[in-house]
Amino acid sequence: MSDTTLDRATETQEQLRDFVALLKPRVMSLVVFSGLAGLLVAPGSLHPFLAAVAVLCIAVAAGGAGAINMWYDRDIDAVMSRTRARPIVQGRVAPEEALAFGVVLSLFSVMVMGLALNWVAAGLLALANLFYVFVYTVWLKRRTPQNIVIGGAAGAFPPMIGWAAVTGSVSIESLLLFALIFFWTPPHFWALALYRSGDYARAGVPMLPVVAGEGATKRQILLYSLVLLPLAPAPALLGTAGIVYGATALVLGLLFLAGALAVLRAPSGADTDRAAKRLFAFSILYLFLLFALLIVDRGEGLIGGLGLA
Amino acid sequence: MPELKDPNDRRRRPGSSDVHHAKRRKNLALLFALLAFIVLVFFVTMIRMGG
Incomplete structure (x- = not known):
């Protein structure tokens, strides 16, 4: 393999890692786990493939919201030591690319949840994402110390979404x-x-x-x-x-x-x-x-x- | 960020710049994502139609 080919392979891997980082995988793991719990404890049954699709939708939507959050917060992320290494701050991903990535993932996950499972679960998923982006990130985070009290509701939705995916209700x-x-x-x-x-x-x-x-x-x-x-x-x-x-x-x-x-x-x-x-x-x-x-x-x-x- | 190669470089061939390679990588990623989506929709349809 030539040096150029190796360089390109490394570059592809790094880019992939950056896009995965945009999804906030650590936050996503907790979201997926609580969503899965909601799905499993709900009364009723679901085809295993559809259950997997529901969990995937919850994960992808959370990732999409995370990417939009990183796009909006790139100015404060650059100041904080915990977030300074994020891909947008480091200039490895263009802000508008991160935004497009987040919006597309959010829209697709809601659409797939609606078509594959039901529209109550899809509606809750859309509400969770909109709440996280507009209520928490844009409105509350920089304005009030109650930001995570009210904004925390966005992270509380997953078990309810999992439950709704099975039962079609709240x-x-x-x-x-x-x-x-x-x-x-x-x-x-x-x-x-x-x-x-x-x-x-x-x-x-x-x-x-x-x-x-x-x-x-x-x-x-x-x-x-x-x-x-x-x-x-x-x-x-x-x-x-x-x-x-x-x-x-x-x-x-x-x-x-x-x-x-x-x-x-x-x-x-x-x-x-x-x-x-x-x-x-x-x-x-x-x-x-x-x-x-x-x-x-x-x-x-x-x-x-x-x-x- | 990918950079354009020297346009006066005689060894330069069409589509060989870093920008082209980056674009090609993104197109391939999109292709795989779309294929995965098609497979997903296919199986969901089969399961839902099967009752």
Whole structure:
């Protein structure tokens, strides 16, 4: 193989890697996992190929929204150390190319979801993407410290979309799964913002620690973890999951609360950073474990199992 | 970003510049994406028509 051919092969691989990076694969993994959980716990059945298509649509739509977000936020991404290496900032992908990529992926995923599954799921998918792009990215992110509280709704849609792909409707159970991610998002991002507040301040993003200070953020984290404590086991009471899920969700909730208390008690500086980093890492594990358990222990649940329903 | 080769270079052949190669790469990626989409729609149609 000549040097030129090798160079071109490397260039192709690098370009491919850049376009994959535009899709925010790490965020996508959580979105796909929660979407899959919604699909599996929903009552009813779906052809395995159609189920795979539904998950693919959720993944591609999330990736498309991520690409549009990177296009819009390229100015602040260049300032923050966490996002400085992104392909648009580095000049490896043209901004308009990233935008076109994101819009095409979003449109195709919604269209395929509608044609292959149903239009309720497609509508929710479109709503999630529009919410992420227009409400969170364009409107709230640079304006209010409540950006991730309201904007977090976009990330809470996937289990509801998965549920709707099977049932063709929205129900109290799927709304509960939505609420679970909705109330998990603020403490998760505020823990990150606590030890990255300098980054956000430089970029002019009004995250809670930047605007309201460390103390207020710590108290808000504790408040949200208190809300999560009874909320996470609730699917077991509604019959979406079994008692094993319910009990483990309660234990995980207590661990989350302990992490939030550790953050609250930590003295300002390196100790707070360490506690916040630990809580941020645990919050990811928390959500993965909750949804994994939901998949494994789906079924009648406590009330149905005891014949009380 | 791909750059145009020297237009006065005698060894230059039509379509051999970096810009052309980059464009060709994108066209091929699009071709594969469209083929994958066609296969996807085919199987979805078969499954849905099969009830």
